[in-house]
Amino acid sequence: MIYTVTLNPAIDYIVNVTNFETGRLNRSEADDKQPGGKGINVSRVLQRLGIASTATGFVGGFTGEYIRSVLTSEGIAERFESVDGDTRLNIKLKTLEETEINGRSPVITQKDLANLEALLLGLTKEDTVVFAGSVPESVDQSIYHKWIKLLSERGVRCYLDANGSSLKEALAAKPYFVKPNHHELSELYNRSIVSLEDVYQYGSLIKQEYNIPHVIISMASRGALYFAEDERVYHYQPPRGNVLNSVGAGDSVVAGFIYAKHVNDGDLDAVRFAVACGSASAFQMGFCDKQDVMEMYRKTTMKNWEECRHEDY
Ligand SMILES: Nc1ncnc2c1ncn2[C@@H]1O[C@H](COP(=O)(O)OP(=O)(O)O)[C@@H](O)[C@H]1O
Numbered sequence: 001m002i003y004t005v006t007l008n009p010a011i012d013y014i015v016n017v018t019n020f021e022t023g024r025l026n027r028s029e030a031d032d033k034q035p036g037g038k039g040i041n042v043s044r045v046l047q048r049l050g051i052a053s054t055a056t057g058f059v060g061g062f063t064g065e066y067i068r069s070v071l072t073s074e075g076i077a078e079r080f081e082s083v084d085g086d087t088r089l090n091i092k093l094k095t096l097e098e099t100e101i102n103g104r105s106p107v108i109t110q111k112d113l114a115n116l117e118a119l120l121l122g123l124t125k126e127d128t129v130v131f132a133g134s135v136p137e138s139v140d141q142s143i144y145h146k147w148i149k150l151l152s153e154r155g156v157r158c159y160l161d162a163n164g165s166s167l168k169e170a171l172a173a174k175p176y177f178v179k180p181n182h183h184e185l186s187e188l189y190n191r192s193i194v195s196l197e198d199v200y201q202y203g204s205l206i207k208q209e210y211n212i213p214h215v216i217i218s219m220a221s222r223g224a225l226y227f228a229e230d231e232r233v234y235h236y237q238p239p240r241g242n243v244l245n246s247v248g249a250g251d252s253v254v255a256g257f258i259y260a261k262h263v264n265d266g267d268l269d270a271v272r273f274a275v276a277c278g279s280a281s282a283f284q285m286g287f288c289d290k291q292d293v294m295e296m297y298r299k300t301t302m303k304n305w306e307e308c309r310h311e312d313y
């Protein structure tokens with residue numbers, strides 16, 4: 001079974017105000033609310049691709065109940081721990097550009113953590129776990145490191161999509177897969193990234209320092225650089241398109257890669273499929289489905305690093 005762990009879920013409140021102005025009353029032209037948080041999004045995309053998963057982590061209050069009910073209505077199994085306090089609301093403001101305000105997590109107690117840890121320690125080598133999203137302030141930022149180490153020793157395959165110090169620490173536990181975006185890569189090495197060469201340089205450092213089998217650095221409209229298990233590096237370029245909602249595009253990449261590994265079809269290029277999932281999700285309001293992804297897959301190109309290293313960023 002695939003488990004997704006979202007320690008800090010959210011309701012994403014997506015509000016469209018084209019000509020937004022600070023300091024005055026703005027009225028929404030359209031709005032929507034969706035269960036969010038990175039692991040939850042991975043579960044939702046996997047479900048749309050036809051792969052079952054169990055979503056877990058912490059939810060609380062009326063917002064947490066909403067998340068549970070939407071997942072259940074979509075047929076996604078959930079084993080969230082209930083915590084005191086309300087799961088956060090994250091604001092995704094669509095103006096001429098996209099602005100986000102991500103809320104704070106309710107407090108997670110040692111008991112809550114122990115309950116989730118007990119669930120995770122029951123997993124076996126048949127299982128895959130996706131640790132995705134921010135770690136609440138009340139939780140030690142080394143938690144992903146601890147769990148990836150414990151689970152990897154049991155043969156559980158661990159995927160990671162995190163940021164900040166939780167990412168830095170967790171890399172040393174050697175997950176099977178990691179997908180920072182280029183901003184997270186820049187933060188990780190405290191260096192500005194202004195070219196494809198920079199992405200290559202610091203992505204290669206992740207590979208060398210931590211020996212992680214699959215490293216994808218996503219770069220929004222520039223697609224992704226992939227550092228493969230055999231040490232080769234490839235660039236994947238999706239087509240241009242009209243971005244309607246890029247929230248969850250990165251999570252769609254993670255879900256796409258897991259899907260491709262899960263179906264184990266030798267003819268399917270897992271990274272090309274993953275990048276296609278990201279773009280297919282970005283080019284619509286909701287998440288991609290299989291048909292959108294296959295269309296995007298056909299339009300996504302792949303080059304060896306040497307063929308593209310001098311291209312514009
Ligand atoms: N403007 C865009 N045009 C085409 N594809 C996009 C765009 N933005 C995101 N994507 C797709 O989604 C993937 C993840 O986007 P990115 O912004 O890098 O991740 P994150 O959502 O984690 O910040 C990209 O690799 C790409 O495939």
Ligand SMILES: O=P(O)(O)OC[C@H]1O[C@](O)(COP(=O)(O)O)[C@@H](O)[C@@H]1O
Nearest residue numbers: 036037038090133134248249250251
């Ligand atoms: O846990 P974090 O880092 O605050 O991120 C949570 C946010 O990220 C999302 O999962 C979207 O992530 P991506 O756009 O990177 O795929 C939202 O649903 C959620 O609001």
